Amino acid sequence: xxxxxxxxxxxxxLKLDSNTKLEVIDELINILxxxxxxxxxEEYKKQILKxxxxxxxxxxxxxAIPHAKTAAVKIPSLAFGIKKEGLDYESLDGTxxxxxxxIAASEGADNEHLDTLARxxxxxxxxxxxxxxxxxxxxxxxxxxxxxxxAEYVKxxxxxxxxxxxxxxxxxxxxxxxVTACPTGIAHTYMAADALNNKAKDMGIEIKVxxxxxxxxxxxxxxxxxxxxxxxxVAADKQVEMTRFNGKKLIQVSVxxxxxxxxxLINKALMDDAPTYHSDKKVEGSNSDKKQRTGFYKHxxxxxxxxLPFVVGGGILIAISFMFGIxxxxxKDPSFNVVAKLLHDxxxxxxxxxxxxxxxxxxxxxxxxxxxxAPAMVGGFIAANNGAGFLGGLIAGFLGGYVVILxxxxxxxxxxxxxxxxxVLLYPLLGILITGAIMLLFIVNPVKAINTALEQWLGSMxxxxxxxxxxxxxxxxxxxxxxxxNKAAYTFGIAMIAAGKFTPHAAIMAGGMVPPLGIAIATTxxxxxxxxxxxxxxxxxxxxxxxxxxxxAIPFAASDPARVIPASIVGAAVAGGLSMMFNIGLPAPHGGxxxxxxxxxxxxxxxxxxxxGSFITAALLGLMKKPLDQKL
Numbered sequence: 126x127x128x129x130x131x132x133x134x135x136x137x138x139l140k141l142d143s144n145t146k147l148e149v150i151d152e153l154i155n156i157l158x159x160x161x162x163x164x165x166x167e168e169y170k171k172q173i174l175k176x177x178x179x180x181x182x183x184x185x186x187x188x189a190i191p192h193a194k195t196a197a198v199k200i201p202s203l204a205f206g207i208k209k210e211g212l213d214y215e216s217l218d219g220t221x222x223x224x225x226x227x228i229a230a231s232e233g234a235d236n237e238h239l240d241t242l243a244r245x246x247x248x249x250x251x252x253x254x255x256x257x258x259x260x261x262x263x264x265x266x267x268x269x270x271x272x273x274x275x276a277e278y279v280k281x282x283x284x285x286x287x288x289x290x291x292x293x294x295x296x297x298x299x300x301x302x303x304v305t306a307c308p309t310g311i312a313h314t315y316m317a318a319d320a321l322n323n324k325a326k327d328m329g330i331e332i333k334v335x336x337x338x339x340x341x342x343x344x345x346x347x348x349x350x351x352x353x354x355x356x357x358x359v360a361a362d363k364q365v366e367m368t369r370f371n372g373k374k375l376i377q378v379s380v381x382x383x384x385x386x387x388x389x390l391i392n393k394a395l396m397d398d399a400p401t402y403h404s405d406k407k408v409e410g411s412n413s414d415k416k417q418r419t420g421f422y423k424h425x426x427x428x429x430x431x432x433l434p435f436v437v438g439g440g441i442l443i444a445i446s447f448m449f450g451i452x453x454x455x456x457k458d459p460s461f462n463v464v465a466k467l468l469h470d471x472x473x474x475x476x477x478x479x480x481x482x483x484x485x486x487x488x489x490x491x492x493x494x495x496x497x498x499a500p501a502m503v504g505g506f507i508a509a510n511n512g513a514g515f516l517g518g519l520i521a522g523f524l525g526g527y528v529v530i531l532x533x534x535x536x537x538x539x540x541x542x543x544x545x546x547x548x549v550l551l552y553p554l555l556g557i558l559i560t561g562a563i564m565l566l567f568i569v570n571p572v573k574a575i576n577t578a579l580e581q582w583l584g585s586m587x588x589x590x591x592x593x594x595x596x597x598x599x600x601x602x603x604x605x606x607x608x609x610x611n612k613a614a615y616t617f618g619i620a621m622i623a624a625g626k627f628t629p630h631a632a633i634m635a636g637g638m639v640p641p642l643g644i645a646i647a648t649t650x651x652x653x654x655x656x657x658x659x660x661x662x663x664x665x666x667x668x669x670x671x672x673x674x675x676x677x678a679i680p681f682a683a684s685d686p687a688r689v690i691p692a693s694i695v696g697a698a699v700a701g702g703l704s705m706m707f708n709i710g711l712p713a714p715h716g717g718x719x720x721x722x723x724x725x726x727x728x729x730x731x732x733x734x735x736x737x738g739s740f741i742t743a744a745l746l747g748l749m750k751k752p753l754d755q756k757l
Contacts, residue, residue, distance in 0.1 A: 128248075128271050130202040134264045135160040141206040141225065146183075146214045150174070150191055151202045153227040161199065161234045162229055169229065176194060179362065182312065183216030184384050187259070190312045200545040202229045203245070205267065207366040209259060220386060223259050225250075228312065231545060232495065243315040243338055245271075248278050250319045279381055300328050301344055301394050302354045303708050305336035306361035307380045314338040315464050317360050317383035324387035324441035332391070337365050355404075356394030358383065367402070375402035427491035429680045432484040439476025442468045444673060448719070480676070481509035481518035483526065484683070492526025493533070497546050500556030502526025504564045511569040516605050519683065520568055532556060590703040591628065598629060599636025599701015599738070603693035606640060606675045627710030633734050634711055634720075635704040636697035640678035642735070643696045644671030644689070644740025651747040659684075668737070671735035673717035685750070692745035700738025707734060 136156055143149035148175055158166045172193035176182065183189040204227040209222030226245065248254060254274045261267045305322050318334040325332035334348055338342045348369070352356070357375040360363060360383035376394045383390060403618060410522035446453065446468035450460035454469035482505035504521025508514065513521075518618020522561035529552055536547055608701035616638070618630030648655045648663025655663065664678060669677025682689045721728050 128203070128245050128275055131201060131241060132178050132268065132271065134268070135205040136162070136202060137264045137267055138204075138206045138311050139261065139264065142259075143208065144212055147178075149189075149206065149208070149212065149214070149225055149501040149503075149754055150177075150227075152398045152586045153191070153206055153225060155206045156206070157202060157227065157229055160202070160204075161195060162202040162302070163754050164199045167199040169193060169195060170410055172197065173227075174195040175317055175663045180379065180381055181215040183214035183222050183247075184313070184316060184381075185216045185218030185755075186221060186252070187211065187220060187223040187255060189214045189216065190246060190249070191225070192230065192312050194230040194232060194657065196232040196549075198229045198231040198545070200229075201231050203227065204229070205576040207259060207261070224255060225341075231548065242310070243336075244275065244278065246312040246315045247319040248274050250316060250323065252280075290416050299355050299395055300350075300353055301325060301330055301332045301356050301358065301391055302347070303332060303334040303358040303383070304337065304361060305334060305380055305383060313362075313380045313384065317380045317387075320356065320359075320384050320387040321391070325391055328388065328391060330391055330395075336613070337361065337363070356391075356399055358390050358392070368757040369400045373402055374399040376400070395624055396640070423489050424526065424682055425519075428488035429485040429619075429683045430488075431487040432480055432680065432683075435476050435480045435483055439472040442734050443475065443672070459584025468492070477676070478509065480679075481514070482506040485518040485522035486521070489523025489525035489529070492523065493529035495554065496533075496552035497526040498531040499525075499553050500528055503557050504560040506563045507561060507569065509571070511565075513564075513569055513572045514605050514611070517564075517568060517572060521560065521564055524563060524568075525556065528559050528563075529556045534581050546692030553747070591708075592702050594629065595632035595705030596698045598632045598696035599704070600694045601638070602633055602636035602675060602701070603678075603690065604696035606679050606693075611637070611675060622712060627712050628705055628708060631711035631724060631726075631731065632701035632711040634673050634715075635700040635709075635731070635738065637675040638670045638687040638717060638735050639697040639700045639738040639742055640670070640671050640675055640682070640689075640693035641666035641692060641741035643746065644678050644681050645670060646739055646743035647746040647750075650743065651750070653752045654747065654750040671718045681748060686747060688749045691751060692742045695745060696738040696740075699736075701738060702736050703734035704731060707731065709734070 137158060138152070141149060141152055143152045150170070154163075154166060154170050154173065155382050157163050157169075173191050176193055177191065181189075182191045182618070187406045206227075206539065207225055208225070210621060211223045214222035214225075216222055226249070228245075233302060246393060248271075251274065252705050254270070290505055300490050301321075303318070305317040305321070308729060314336050315338065318336050321334050322332060333346065335346045346369070351373060354373060357370055357373050359367070359370075359375060359377045360380045362380050368505055374394065376390055443594040446465040449462040449465035449644075450458075452458035453460045453462040453465035455461060456466065468717075472566075482502045483507065485500030485505025486498050489497035489504075492501075493499075501522045501524070503517040504525045508517030508521050511517075532555055533547075536551055539547070599615045601610050604610040614633050618633040621627070621629040645663045645666035648660045650664070652660060659681065665679045666681075669675075678689070678693060682693065707730040708726050709731045711720065711722065712725070721731060724731050
């Protein structure tokens, strides 16, 4: 996309009337609003001023680029104004601003739009181009100047891509690395990168700059780059990945400093006494760890990490409610307690009901950005309420995300004037419709059929071979951890309790406790095979497992299903088989450690069965999972 597709004659003013910074902001906003580019002028102004409060968008050398990315923008656009005599815009270098580009980026702006805006920011670093714009006599001349400069810029970038971005010399005399990032990731990120690149070229210094902009990380620094570097500059006003720089000479400044004084920063980074960066974290977030989190795994982890608070918070609230009595949340039970019901309702009825939709929604968002969130979340909600469980949620997440990717391709040919309706109308309407229809027509019913078949099969099996039945029931509890297979076994256990047969449900609860307990033990004894986040989550799995909340293992199963699910199934099956072998009976449908004292048979043998199964799962995970530094 060309810059002049975002800038048109109706949003250009050759002689601005304003005399102050606030006046020019208002004047440019009015130009955009009059051209029909905004949904809400006041909200857009609020976001512009919020951006200015972080630091001035007057970048110096006569240029100001006020900008905001917000849903208040109807159509991604540019407004341009000239104040030839200049005005005080609180610029970084103290000079008056003469050229004003106001960037209006919509909240759902795609990468093409954002790349175009970033290209404009970089082009403005050319002094000759700036002077020609200041002296432009007509709107048509402005557009022609921009088209010509953009063509030259793209040509020069294409010519220098290999040397600048990927092929660092094997033995450079001096190599500087840099990372640039600003809060909106539209203008300053790329201007700082160009300032550093241009100055390093003048100084005869080799440089590679990673940009963390709205379209994601570009020109990413590799572990090999970091190892070779003589100095590193991090010019950022938002969080960037820092642990990878542990032990390297590093200068950390605001992104505006890289625009103002790139030469000074490069010199400081190369000084012998430049400060050495020390991370307080183990370097497990480095590029080697990040490489594994791409594609399918990246999308999966995005859903899992956002689902985790619902699993942890809701599960622990349920566990606390059991302290008042196993059925104390039930108003019909003699042990009813108002506080227990409150805790159980918040944790079980509400927090847990959001778990699968949130998993699906954030998987979809990872795949297709924000437009993918709503279709995937609706699909997850359909899965959660129709017996498809968390596996159905995974399907819904990927389905919703890729449906939106398909829609983006279908509508890529629409005119630029219709760009604003894509994220607010076309993507949510058609994305939700298509995802929901596929889930209801093709996903839910087969899962229901499988669930029904499993229940019938278990019912016909009876208790003829109790140990085999215990192995099957225990293993089923770990197959999908709250999904249809798990629920089929659990429903069978409840039916057996109603029939006065308590041994099957004891095997079921033992099997259901093993996955989170086994994972918790694994994160304790095999720390080098789990990330810091996973080890922290593992601590809560002790509580989840102890209180028979199998769902506590879902985040681990979702992020590494090929290892976690088989290990959990084996351990749970052993626990279920041992429970049956020890002839343990459980008259309560839930409760974990709180109901172990009321089992029929030997409670210590029941605990032994659960622990054996849990340690088997932990040992298998320790054997199968690779250390973090060996993962691909």
